[in-house]
Amino acid sequence: MKSVALHNLGCKVNSYEIDVMQQMLRESGYKIVPFDDVADVYIINTCTVTNIADRKSRQMIHRARKNNPDAVVVAVGCYVQTAGEAIVQEGAVDIAVGNNRKKDIVSVLEEYWKNKATAAGSLAVQECSDGKRRGESGDCRKQTVVETIDIGAAKEYEEMQLTRTAGHTRAYIKIQDGCNQFCSYCIIPYARGRVRSRAEEDILREVQGIVEAGYREIVLTGIHISSYGIDRNGPELLRLLTKLHETDGLDRIRLGSLEPRIVTEEFARAISAMPKICPHFHLSLQSGCDSVLARMNRHYTTGEYFQTTETLRKYYQNPAITTDVITGFPGETEEEFRMTEGFVRKVNFYEMHIFKYSKRQGTRAASMDCQLTEAEKGRRSAALAQAERQMSHAYRAGWQNRRAEVLLEETKEINGRVYWVGHTPQYIKAAVEAEESVNLGNQIVTGSLNGFLEEDIMLLK
Numbered sequence: 001m002k003s004v005a006l007h008n009l010g011c012k013v014n015s016y017e018i019d020v021m022q023q024m025l026r027e028s029g030y031k032i033v034p035f036d037d038v039a040d041v042y043i044i045n046t047c048t049v050t051n052i053a054d055r056k057s058r059q060m061i062h063r064a065r066k067n068n069p070d071a072v073v074v075a076v077g078c079y080v081q082t083a084g085e086a087i088v089q090e091g092a093v094d095i096a097v098g099n100n101r102k103k104d105i106v107s108v109l110e111e112y113w114k115n116k117a118t119a120a121g122s123l124a125v126q127e128c129s130d131g132k133r134r135g136e137s138g139d140c141r142k143q144t145v146v147e148t149i150d151i152g153a154a155k156e157y158e159e160m161q162l163t164r165t166a167g168h169t170r171a172y173i174k175i176q177d178g179c180n181q182f183c184s185y186c187i188i189p190y191a192r193g194r195v196r197s198r199a200e201e202d203i204l205r206e207v208q209g210i211v212e213a214g215y216r217e218i219v220l221t222g223i224h225i226s227s228y229g230i231d232r233n234g235p236e237l238l239r240l241l242t243k244l245h246e247t248d249g250l251d252r253i254r255l256g257s258l259e260p261r262i263v264t265e266e267f268a269r270a271i272s273a274m275p276k277i278c279p280h281f282h283l284s285l286q287s288g289c290d291s292v293l294a295r296m297n298r299h300y301t302t303g304e305y306f307q308t309t310e311t312l313r314k315y316y317q318n319p320a321i322t323t324d325v326i327t328g329f330p331g332e333t334e335e336e337f338r339m340t341e342g343f344v345r346k347v348n349f350y351e352m353h354i355f356k357y358s359k360r361q362g363t364r365a366a367s368m369d370c371q372l373t374e375a376e377k378g379r380r381s382a383a384l385a386q387a388e389r390q391m392s393h394a395y396r397a398g399w400q401n402r403r404a405e406v407l408l409e410e411t412k413e414i415n416g417r418v419y420w421v422g423h424t425p426q427y428i429k430a431a432v433e434a435e436e437s438v439n440l441g442n443q444i445v446t447g448s449l450n451g452f453l454e455e456d457i458m459l460l461k
Helices: 012-027 051-067 078-083 085-090 102-118 188-192 199-212 237-245 265-272 292-296 301-313 334-347 374-397
Strands: 003-008 041-046 073-077 095-097 145-147 170-177 217-222 252-255 280-283 320-327 352-354 403-414 415-425 427-432 444-454 457-460
Touching: 003 012, 003 051, 012 073, 012 085, 012 102, 012 170, 012 217, 041 051, 041 078, 041 102, 051 073, 051 078, 073 078, 078 085, 078 188, 095 102, 102 145, 145 217, 170 199, 199 237, 237 252, 237 265, 252 280, 265 415, 280 301, 292 334, 301 334, 320 334, 320 374, 334 374, 352 374, 403 427, 403 457, 427 444
Parallel strands: 003 041, 041 073, 073 095, 095 145, 170 217, 217 252, 280 320, 320 352, 427 457
Antiparallel strands: 403 415, 403 444, 415 427, 444 457
């Protein structure tokens, strides 16, 4: 029995895909081991959204090679898709698998073993002196086997079925892949291709299986879930939500990142009538300044964005609204940054994910004038992070002495006492004290939120 260790980088889509790859490998007879163990195969699900993500992908590839110089090292995903020939020239991986090929991971590995056993010399480099790969153990290694497709031309969704994840209460469900937005800073359309929507019946079948396996909450994820269905019969997200809401045994439906423009009056009214949908909405912002939004090729203004948040607050009482913001976009002046800082406080977000602009070769923003220094990006990022901490604490404090339902997930020791910790529908982390021997996992408990046990954990009584 061959052993395989997997490591994931990046977004929730990657998390879903690596869960399915691990599931397929286990079902095919591979033994799953921790990544730092000595394994026969290492699989790194890579990310390329920023320069830091690229670097982390390379670091994990080299860590795998160091863990076992004789192992088969496999890089899959977005970094593979965008790096092209560079990943071969780096010489650290045996197999490179791009996007829309992850479902084939078992057959790719089996073909590799077959070729190695029956025609080992057919893939070998003639001479190490030709500059090809040399392993850390000093041996001349095989050329990289590359399994990629023209992702920009891909039209079919890569169907994968998940039956179980590492967690026991919440499962991520991928409903689409790709993006047609082409924001000027973003490499993802080049790594993931155009929008490809998953068949509704496949989603419903997967969710039914997940619920039967005991999961009570699902999170719909994808590269741009607001585009679900536009490659077929037009926007279909609302129809999908309506059908998912009818799933017996499913308690919660949480939405991944939404395009602000999808939240119309009709959309908000319809989902507010579905109690299983969590009042937790991630609306990507990126900048609170209209001139920067235009340079980013975002397709809304701050006025339109604010109206979206007001629409949600019209139909939900104190919904949790979260976002992403990029600081230091090319040409961002101090005045433009101050407009962003003021706008995020005006919206009053629950949480913000703050990113320093990262130049991605091949995008329009990479060639824009007035690239800011890392120091300036860092200063602006720190200022927004301070605002985020203040708004986040205020939002949680606003739930003081209010009733809440918490889906319990895990135990944690706080100040010498054992608590079961989980999340409310708004994704506020809360804890209930319990005997260590009592298993409250995957149960929904109701009580009053009474103060803070830790900065980000409220007490449920």
